[in-house]
Amino acid sequence: MSDCIFCKIAKHEIPCDAVYEDDDFLAFRDINPVAPTHVLLIPKQHVSSLLDEGAKAEMLGRMTALVPKLAEQLGIAADGFRLVVNTGKEGGQTVHHLHFHILGGRSLQWPPG
Numbered sequence: 001m002s003d004c005i006f007c008k009i010a011k012h013e014i015p016c017d018a019v020y021e022d023d024d025f026l027a028f029r030d031i032n033p034v035a036p037t038h039v040l041l042i043p044k045q046h047v048s049s050l051l052d053e054g055a056k057a058e059m060l061g062r063m064t065a066l067v068p069k070l071a072e073q074l075g076i077a078a079d080g081f082r083l084v085v086n087t088g089k090e091g092g093q094t095v096h097h098l099h100f101h102i103l104g105g106r107s108l109q110w111p112p113g
């Protein structure tokens with residue numbers, strides 16, 4: 001997708017603060033963090049969301065398996081972290097390229113109580 005910002009980041013056409021990269025995935029710090037550690041994990045291939053038929057189980061499995069490794073690397077595994085996948089309009093998705101938010105470093109105000 002030529003106008004997709006995360007595709008441009010994946011192709012190194014736009015800079016990012018990368019924390020992990022392999023042939024298929026890239027993880028980088030969110031430009032507007034909502035927690036002390038806020039990293040986005042994306043597939044390099046354009047997949048618009050979890051609802052995209054390109055969001056195959058095999059790819060999602062490999063992507064999810066990276067999360068605990070990244071959490072260890074980022075130093076947030078011991079105390080725990082939150083994994084968020086905003087999906088679609090009501091889900092609050094603003095960038096239409098599948099991404100996992102990995103959030104750690106403080107207790108967020110959700111869920112309440």
Ligand code: AMP
Nearest residue numbers: 005016029030031032086092093094095
């Ligand atoms: P969402 O609202 O779930 O679609 O999340 C999109 C996220 O992408 C937001 O948290 C933004 O702060 C983040 N974001 C947008 N542009 C960039 C960028 N160029 N570099 C890093 N993070 C970005």
